[in-house]
Amino acid sequence: MRIVDLRIHPIAIADPPLRSSYGLHAPYALRTVAELVSDDGIIGITETYGGEAQIAQFEMLRRQIIGADPYRLTGFLSPMVEGQGGGAARSQTYLVPGENPLDATTRTYAAIEVACLDLIGKTVGRPVCDLIGGRVRDEVPFSAYPFYKHAGGGGEGADAREDEYGEALTPQALVGQVQQMVKRYGFSSIKFKAGVLEPDVEIETVKQLYHTLGPTVPLRIDPNSAWTVETSVRVGRALALELGGGGYLEDPTAGLENMGEVRRRLLGGGIGTPLASNVAVTSFADIPRAVRLEAVQIILCDHHYWGGMRQVQHLACLAKTFGIGLSMHSNSHLGVSLMGMAHVAAATPHLTYACDTHYPWQSEKDEVVLGGRVPIVKGCVHIPEKPGLGVELDYDQLARGRERYEKCPYRKRDDEAEMRKHVDPNWTRKLPRW
């Protein structure tokens, strides 16, 4: 079996005006869908970050990909991920995911690995999770991912999406948003994006969530490094009860030393709330220092930027070895990425928390998966018996995504620019802000 074609589809998908410490989501998120076509006419698919830099990365590898055997291409390209260990850390503290040039090669390797695995799976009639060690679960749990947001569902003009959630810039509105999500998708844990309003408002939001949902629903809060050590400790203390039941405090402050200090001070005060990270620890090179400083108790993996599914499995074993929990990071994405996340999670025993997903924020109008959106039922994605990732492309939908991309004025993600455009002309990202 040989790969005879690489097809790259840059697309834009409507994205609601979600807020985070990075700024504001633009009306469209950029994604790339790629296909590897075998000489048997079978197609392996993948979805990853968008924009021109990502496309250039794929193009650079075209000559190595065409003619390659999909069983062997991942080994042949392995220097792309093997180079990451032992070198400089690739912190995402100051860069939005997908826009960090230091992990461009691991992102691209990951996308190719997934396409190869989908191609192999579709060739031999096997789900991807069963090619990489075998599933340990058929139902992969995801979290609700509430955001403070402005009104609107993303997209612009005739392409604007309906908005079932409305504006949410108060604790009450955010609780309402979560209730809608829980009702629709059956989520049983909540990851709340903070770092947007005053810490006291965000504390109040978590308290109201806890009061509304009860103590059996794990709550996590992620301000994306917006706080000082002092504020982080204050929030950790104020929410000791609310985050204590299987929840965590994610990247409260920037830098591993500061994270370690927050942890020590919370523990010193008898508060065991673990610290999670997907910005202080984004590569294997970050881990030895994180372990030494005891700065991170949970790593959020993401096959998209950790270098693929097998690297995530390596990471899970490493995390387990050092007593570190594992959750999963997400970015605005469609169903191909969701199934990729679900398959790697299905074949990763040490997954100790429900995975993040932005999927509820995307519109069914933008889905490129044939047959429409992947269902999330009782908070879980089910691993089907279908081969590969279990999904195929809807080429009409893909063409519409490409049209949106062509019309879209930007070629990379810039949440600060959006913030200045729509909310505050003088806004800049400031770490720490509070």
Next chain:
Amino acid sequence: MRIVDLRIHPIAIADPPLRSSYGLHAPYALRTVAELVSDDGIIGITETYGGEAQIAQFEMLRRQIIGADPYRLTGFLSPMVEGQGGGAARSQTYLVPGENPLDATTRTYAAIEVACLDLIGKTVGRPVCDLIGGRVRDEVPFSAYPFYKHAGGGGEGADAREDEYGEALTPQALVGQVQQMVKRYGFSSIKFKAGVLEPDVEIETVKQLYHTLGPTVPLRIDPNSAWTVETSVRVGRALALELGGGGYLEDPTAGLENMGEVRRRLLGGGIGTPLASNVAVTSFADIPRAVRLEAVQIILCDHHYWGGMRQVQHLACLAKTFGIGLSMHSNSHLGVSLMGMAHVAAATPHLTYACDTHYPWQSEKDEVVLGGRVPIVKGCVHIPEKPGLGVELDYDQLARGRERYEKCPYRKRDDEAEMRKHVDPNWTRKLPRW
């Protein structure tokens, strides 16, 4: 595809009277070869440790194996290896490999994983290394593995094997043994089993090896924990030059604290010879303390007891992350194990040293691989294009191995008993001895 049969073949193979700090190799080493048969009539094979305990382990799983899908069995059984992290360490310091009850489940899981991968590979026409990420090398380097030994090639009575190497209980004889091995197999690195004679004799042996082979051949010495910290440091100092060129000092003394002290004292004296281990670190649970104590700079992996090929790949990533090198441990084995080692090594980028192998010590008369022994050329095993492990069973040879097993009076390895029987009736293993 379903597994319809599990066939277990206990065998005994002639083993020369090799010496180590554990004692003396018995005339036969026990191995187990197992087959998984699919409903398509395809057979996946595996080789692992021998004796009754190993067979009982397989039998305990028979009901879970029969009817299982080989793509999914490894995921289903993953608690057998996932249980190992975070728990008690499983040191092999005091037990010969294969006789440690604490790693019985990981050993058995590993054997089943290899058989599943071979079965899958033979079903889809792909080499095992290309199922687990893809090869990064086609030629897997192995080391010569000289031992002090008594005369004879193993086996007993009419079954006694010829002995091309003769007795080697002096530095000169050991150098001769190495020269024979290098000539026949083209090895370009040497792993020397020590802990048998007075340390000064072993120092002299290494010096003669260095003098004979020159500075470009990496030399390693492994006394299997026979020395005190003091002796370890003394040997490390005496052999700073000889072990410095890509060699290492393996498990000089028992226990991670002692290993850490040896390392500190050598480094303090300006000697950077790294310490390797396959007895102080034999499971993921041992690693955090090894890292903290900086006790081990190279881990010798072995898919047979680390829980299989994928666990070895996880280990390699972990080792790389913490700046630890990776080599490979071996035990007396035949060609099925050799090919398993070669395939996992082929698909493991971070393999920083040539692998150990006892293979040259086994007789071609005992080989169970169809077509005879796997060639080692220029010190390397070549990964063929054949599917699975690339080897199949010779059932006549297997039957002969079984006959030897039936005649053999012992059912587990006991190097101390052999030592008392043939060398010194009062001998006991003593750590440290010197």
